Amino acid sequence: MTVDELRETLARCDRDGLKVSIEGGKTLAGMGPALPRADISLITTGLSAILAHEYHDLTCSAQSGIRVAALNAALGKHGQFIPIDVPQRKKATIGGSLAAGWPGPRRHFYGRARDFVIGSQVALADGTLANSGGMVVKNVSGYDMSKLYIGSFGTLAVFTHLNFKTLPVPKKRRALIAPLPEATRPRAIAQIASLAVTPAAAFCVEGFGKNIDGADDIDGRVLLYFEGTEELLERATLDARSALGKAGVPETTIVDTGAAESFDRTLDACIANKRGRSITYRLFGPPGTAEERAERLRDACNRHELFTDVLLDVMNGDVFVRASERDARRFADKIEPCHLELRELEPRCAIVASDAAVRAPFEPWGAVPPAIDKMRAMKARFDPHGTLNPGRFIGGI
Amino acid sequence: MLKQRLIEALGADAVKTEAEDLAVYAFDAYSQGVVPAAVVLPASTREVAAAVKIAKDCDEPIIPRGAGTGLCGGAIPARGGVVFSFARMNRVLEVDVRNRRAHVQPGLINLDLSKHVAAAGLFYAPDPSSQKVSTIGGNIGTNAGGPHCLSYGTTVNHILELEIVDENGDVMTTSLDDIGYDLTGVLVGSEGTLAIVTSAWVRLLRQPETVRVWLAAFDDVNAASAAVTGIIGAGIIPTALEMMDHVMLPAIEAAFHAGYPTDAAAVLLIESAGFEDEMNLHETQMRRIMKENGATTWRAAKSEAERDALWAGRKGALGATGRIAPNYYIQDVVVPRTKLPQALQAVGEACGSRGIIAGNVFHAGDGNLHPLLMYDRGDSKQVAAVIEAGNEILEAAVDLGGTISGEHGIGYEKRDTLTRIFSTDDLATMSRVREVFDPKRVLNPEKIFPAGVGCAEVK
Numbered sequence: 131m132t133v134d135e136l137r138e139t140l141a142r143c144d145r146d147g148l149k150v151s152i153e154g155g156k157t158l159a160g161m162g163p164a165l166p167r168a169d170i171s172l173i174t175t176g177l178s179a180i181l182a183h184e185y186h187d188l189t190c191s192a193q194s195g196i197r198v199a200a201l202n203a204a205l206g207k208h209g210q211f212i213p214i215d216v217p218q219r220k221k222a223t224i225g226g227s228l229a230a231g232w233p234g235p236r237r238h239f240y241g242r243a244r245d246f247v248i249g250s251q252v253a254l255a256d257g258t259l260a261n262s263g264g265m266v267v268k269n270v271s272g273y274d275m276s277k278l279y280i281g282s283f284g285t286l287a288v289f290t291h292l293n294f295k296t297l298p299v300p301k302k303r304r305a306l307i308a309p310l311p312e313a314t315r316p317r318a319i320a321q322i323a324s325l326a327v328t329p330a331a332a333f334c335v336e337g338f339g340k341n342i343d344g345a346d347d348i349d350g351r352v353l354l355y356f357e358g359t360e361e362l363l364e365r366a367t368l369d370a371r372s373a374l375g376k377a378g379v380p381e382t383t384i385v386d387t388g389a390a391e392s393f394d395r396t397l398d399a400c401i402a403n404k405r406g407r408s409i410t411y412r413l414f415g416p417p418g419t420a421e422e423r424a425e426r427l428r429d430a431c432n433r434h435e436l437f438t439d440v441l442l443d444v445m446n447g448d449v450f451v452r453a454s455e456r457d458a459r460r461f462a463d464k465i466e467p468c469h470l471e472l473r474e475l476e477p478r479c480a481i482v483a484s485d486a487a488v489r490a491p492f493e494p495w496g497a498v499p500p501a502i503d504k505m506r507a508m509k510a511r512f513d514p515h516g517t518l519n520p521g522r523f524i525g526g527i
Numbered sequence: 528m529l530k531q532r533l534i535e536a537l538g539a540d541a542v543k544t545e546a547e548d549l550a551v552y553a554f555d556a557y558s559q560g561v562v563p564a565a566v567v568l569p570a571s572t573r574e575v576a577a578a579v580k581i582a583k584d585c586d587e588p589i590i591p592r593g594a595g596t597g598l599c600g601g602a603i604p605a606r607g608g609v610v611f612s613f614a615r616m617n618r619v620l621e622v623d624v625r626n627r628r629a630h631v632q633p634g635l636i637n638l639d640l641s642k643h644v645a646a647a648g649l650f651y652a653p654d655p656s657s658q659k660v661s662t663i664g665g666n667i668g669t670n671a672g673g674p675h676c677l678s679y680g681t682t683v684n685h686i687l688e689l690e691i692v693d694e695n696g697d698v699m700t701t702s703l704d705d706i707g708y709d710l711t712g713v714l715v716g717s718e719g720t721l722a723i724v725t726s727a728w729v730r731l732l733r734q735p736e737t738v739r740v741w742l743a744a745f746d747d748v749n750a751a752s753a754a755v756t757g758i759i760g761a762g763i764i765p766t767a768l769e770m771m772d773h774v775m776l777p778a779i780e781a782a783f784h785a786g787y788p789t790d791a792a793a794v795l796l797i798e799s800a801g802f803e804d805e806m807n808l809h810e811t812q813m814r815r816i817m818k819e820n821g822a823t824t825w826r827a828a829k830s831e832a833e834r835d836a837l838w839a840g841r842k843g844a845l846g847a848t849g850r851i852a853p854n855y856y857i858q859d860v861v862v863p864r865t866k867l868p869q870a871l872q873a874v875g876e877a878c879g880s881r882g883i884i885a886g887n888v889f890h891a892g893d894g895n896l897h898p899l900l901m902y903d904r905g906d907s908k909q910v911a912a913v914i915e916a917g918n919e920i921l922e923a924a925v926d927l928g929g930t931i932s933g934e935h936g937i938g939y940e941k942r943d944t945l946t947r948i949f950s951t952d953d954l955a956t957m958s959r960v961r962e963v964f965d966p967k968r969v970l971n972p973e974k975i976f977p978a979g980v981g982c983a984e985v986k
Contacts, residue, residue, distance in 0.1 A: 186760040187863045187894075209762055231709070242703075244712060245684045260956035261949065266861040268681065268893040268933040270670045270716050272945055272975060273957045277683070277712025286708070298762030323625070326736070327802070361804035414704040416626040447626075480706055499705035504693075507963045508708055524706050 131176040133193075133251075133259070133290045140288065141257025143170055144517045152284035152519055154195060154226025157218040160401055160410075161230060162283065162522045163494055164486035172288065174225050180204055181291060182265070188296045189248065189265055194225025194289035210296040213240040215331075217401045219394065225289040231281025233414075235331040235397070238445040239357075243280070246294045250276040252287035255513040259290065267295045278508070283523040286512040300330075300357035305389035306370050308382040310334055310350040317377035318352055319421055322444045325373055327366035329445065331355040333396055336428075337439030338452070341399040342392070352379065355393045399441055400450050401483035407461040408454035409469070409492075410483035413476050417447035426475050427451040434468035436461070450482070466491065495524035529585040529609070533567055536577040541568045541615070552610045553603060555595045556657075557857075558939055560603030563590065566610045572690060572698055572725040575611065579723065580696035582609040588972045589694075591719040593633070593665020596657040598857055599932070600939030601669060601718045605973035611723060613664050619643050620726065627731045628687055633664025633724050637671075640729070649731040652679035655934070656842045664724050670716030672934035674767040674841065675798070677892040681934065683715040685730040691722035694965045698725070713960060718936050719971040721964035735800035738766075739810065740834045743817045744791035744824035748772055748887075751793035752867040754820035755891045758797075759864055761816060763809055767798040768892030769841055772871075774851070775886040775899070782847040785840025786833065788824060795891065796841055844888040845899070851884060852901030856913045858920050862929035864894040873923035874898045881912040895933035896924070922947070937975045946977055 131139075143150050151168035153159075154175065177195035184190065185208035192201050198219040202211045215234025216227040233242060240246075249263025252275075262275035279287050310318055315334060322332050335342065336350045352374070356366045371382050385392055401410060415423055424442050431438040431453040441450040453468055455461035469492050472479055477497035481489050499505070502525045509516075509527040521527075533542045543549060543566040553562045564587055569575045582589050588608030595602055604610055613634030621630040624647045631640060637658040641650040654673035655661055661671070667689070672681045679685075688702040689711050701710040714721055745751040751770055758768065770793055771779065777789040787794055795817075799809045810827070817825050828834040848855040862870045871887065874896065878885035884901040898920055902909040921931050921944055931937070931944050945954065958976065961968075 184863060184865070186756055186865045188759055188762075188764075189863065241680055241684055244709065245680055254956065258952050258956070261953045262957070264928075264930045264948065266863055266894055266929050266933070268672055268676070268861050268890070268895050269930045270672075270681075270934055270936050271930045271932045271941075271948060272937065272954070273713055273960055274670070274683070274716055275713075275957060275960070277709045278960065280712070281707075281709050298764070328733075359805060359808060361808070362802055365802065365804070416623070416628070418623070418625040478704075478706070495706050499702070499707045500699045501701050501705070501710055502707065504699070504710060504963060505708045508960070511959045511963050 133177065136172065136177070136288065136290065137253045137257040137259055139170070139172060140253055140255060140517070144255045144257065144515055147515065148517070149520050150517055152229070152288050154223030155197065155218070155221040157216070157222040158226065158230045158232065158401065160403060160483035161481070161494065164490040165521055174223060174288070177290060183208065184265070185210060189267065189293065190296055191265065191291055191293045192224060193291045195223050198222050198224055198227055205296055206299060209299050211299050212246050212294050212296055214243045215397060217398045224292060228280045228292065229282060229284045229289065233446070233448070235333070235443045235446060235448070239328060239330045240297065244277060247276045247280065247292055248295050249293035250279065251290045252279055253290055254287050255515065255517040260287070263293060265293050284519040285509055285523045285527055286518065288518065301359045302363050303389040304356045304363045304367065305385040305392045306354040306367065306382050307385060307392065308352050308374055308379045310352040310379060312350060314378040315350065316421055318374060318379055319444055321373035321377045322354065323417060326369050327356065327362060329354045330357040331393060332444040334442040334444060335396070335440070338399040338402065338441060341402040342395045353392060353396055355389065396441070402452070403483045403485065404454045406458040406485050406488060407456070408452050408484060409465060409481055409488060410450055410452040411472060411479045412482045413449045413479040415447045417445060420444070420447040420449055423476060424449045424451065427472055427479065430471045430475055431468055434464045434471070436464050436468055498525045529565060529581065529587060532581045533565055533578060536581060537567055537569060537574050541570065541574070552592065555597040555600060555602045557598045558600030558603050560600065560605050560939070561607045563604040563610045564607055566612055568612045568615045570615045572692065575692045575723055575725050576696040576698055578609065578611065579692055579694065583694065583696070583969055589723070589970050591664070591668065591723045591971065593662035593668065594657070594660045596661045597665065597669065597938060598859070598935045599937065599941055601936045601974060602665070603939060605939055613662060616725070622647065624649065627733065628728050629731055630726060630728050631663050632726055633662060633667070635663045637661050637663060637666055644731055648734050650734055651685065651729060652732050653682045653685055656845065663727060663729065667715050667724050667727060668717070668719050669934065669936040672890070672895070674769055674890060677768055677890065678764050678766045679732065683712060686711060686715050686727055687730055688728035689714055689724050690726040692725055693722050694967065694969045718938060718974050720961060720974055721970065723970070737803050737806050738798065738800045738834065739806050740828040740837050741797045741810070741813065742787070742824065742826055742837060743795040743797065743822045744788045745793045745822055746791065747821065748793040748871055749868045750821040751795055752871060752891070754795060754817055754822065755867060756865050757816040757820055758813060759892065761812060763812055765797050765809070765892060766800045767796070769796040770794070770887065770889055770891035771796070771841065771844065772887040774884060775844055775847065775888050778847040778850040779840045779844050781850055783840040783843055785836050787840055791823065796837055841888065848886065848899055848901060851886065852903060854902050854904045856900040856902065856917055858896070858898045858900070858917050859932050859935040860921055860924035860929055861893065861895045861933035862924050862927045864892070866927040866929065867891060867894060869927055870896055870924060870929070874920050877916040877919035877923065881916050883912055883916055893933065894929065939974055942975055943977050945975070
């Protein structure tokens, strides 16, 4: 599909009252309500060209349907990358990843993916193409419309291409992995948060063994992921081992070859779904309250006798909790009261992974934000006929 | 009616309506607008909301104003109205050290925040040159940058949550942790045309272990530009990478005794922050790049005092222009970093052909130029020539693939040039956002969008 074909398709659907679902790599299809199929599925993966890589300027422009890993592989030929941290990055498209607003665990370190977008072009519901930003790294000319579309779940417009600033690829990557007995967790988190060399990402994980380690019998563990020069990583390793030791963490394994893969597998675990018998919730909040929030959600799942896997992003405060059962029927019986309790405890926890049928009875996004009326007005103004991903986003927008 | 109602709501000491009090609010640091009908100095969000309702009832435009240091008329009352000054909402409400964030009021002076949190080993990264006087609220309005945004990013990268008052006087919050549209991201940089910010949670960064500043001098400004390209192209992102040219160096040195060579064609001021080992590596790489590009001098600041002096010269550069001419006009354009030589040549040609002295002090690492055009405001021919040259520079930046503002904003002065980079469809799409937040154009009218056309009519 070309950009012209995309805009013409949208214009026709908008005119004829047809509803359009926007699909990239469909890696985050477990988010949002389970809705009946739209009239038209608009698949963006054909828009996969890299339009420019101005590597001396550290900028690039790529069509929205290119896969995250493919774009970074191409940029890597000139030693550059964009830190878009999404699960299944080989399959995920840049347009879909940004539209879904997946914030990523390295955002405290590099900035949010949205902060690397320096310009974009979108197709509006009526087929109009609209540009904002440009190909320069600093720009305050007009409203930064890209920010509005990023995280809008395709309900306002469809990205056709995005311009990015890029970063030099770090010289080296290293993962430090250690067992994390429950009793040591709070002390370990406190130590990690104050490490002199900030990890690019840090996770405390309970469960998710099969997804991350390939074995189900893994208990709690901590994964620190560093990026930088060899010298920096050596210092980081010494500091981190010492800090974790003080917290009572017994031993630390260094992973150099395969560190990036460990990081990727951890990201993938955020949306790892047990077919028909799991729901994964995500809850944002300040890092200092993450352990407390994780505990509340974990305990609630346990009260309903559901298996619980927990992934805690130490640096950013994101909490992922997967509730599951061995048997689909038992899961169906237990999840409804559990879901209600989770929502009572944490009204803003959102479902990010599950089968459509499993989450169908539930409102997936959680409590609406205070500015929901402005968001509804925005949807009405950008997509007055409700053509784009209607009803897919929070508050039914 | 307006005055009485405002006084009833806010108290007499928070409302100014005398001509001599109002006159100063017709200006920002560059432009002149219309004397407003009133100026209010609310002390709380509740008072902001009350004053918004009154102004709207009385059909008066609402103009939020920080310290008035803007350079493109963003805070001037273009057609009168009520100016909202946040001079009394200038406090740090909370510092959350564990989560490295602070809750601040919009009238807080930028630099005061970093001073406030310094003891906790933290700082607020956006550092516009005006940071000693400009406010967080104003910085949010313009998405202010500064020398250190090369690696830390501009204001928008550091805003976590906003409390806003909309055109109806309704109060709400927007947060990056909210699921929903990123209204925070759109509000930052909207120059007060969408809502009034009454408080913000901002991100704080940990002070780096080591900060190093180097100075490199060149006999040729193009060689200095090539060195900038060399550094960025080598994948080194310093925390700041600034350039000053031969016009400005003697003036700055005379004013600040910063330690700059006065006989160089251009000087690069480079800062890197991080860990000792990294700094050593950066220094080795950058020294090589400087040498390859013909640097005549390469030296490191040996002490914190020397580092501060080097920065004081750069940040105070605009004040030194008084040694060259009675007035200056500063342009703010951005080009792709590799196009700096062509952009500087365009500045030279635009000014040289009109007999205008032009100095350059700018954020070279970002490709963000700030040509300073020297003139005498009393000479109408010079004024006309400066305006022409400024427009020519702007056109040249666009032709080089750049844009018309990197950090000062569009405001009143550049709104007609927005059509140079955006189509009517692009502008009409932006105007949809305006229609959602401010359909009656009550908030900071005549800003950003081209003159003579209501936003809804852009298309």
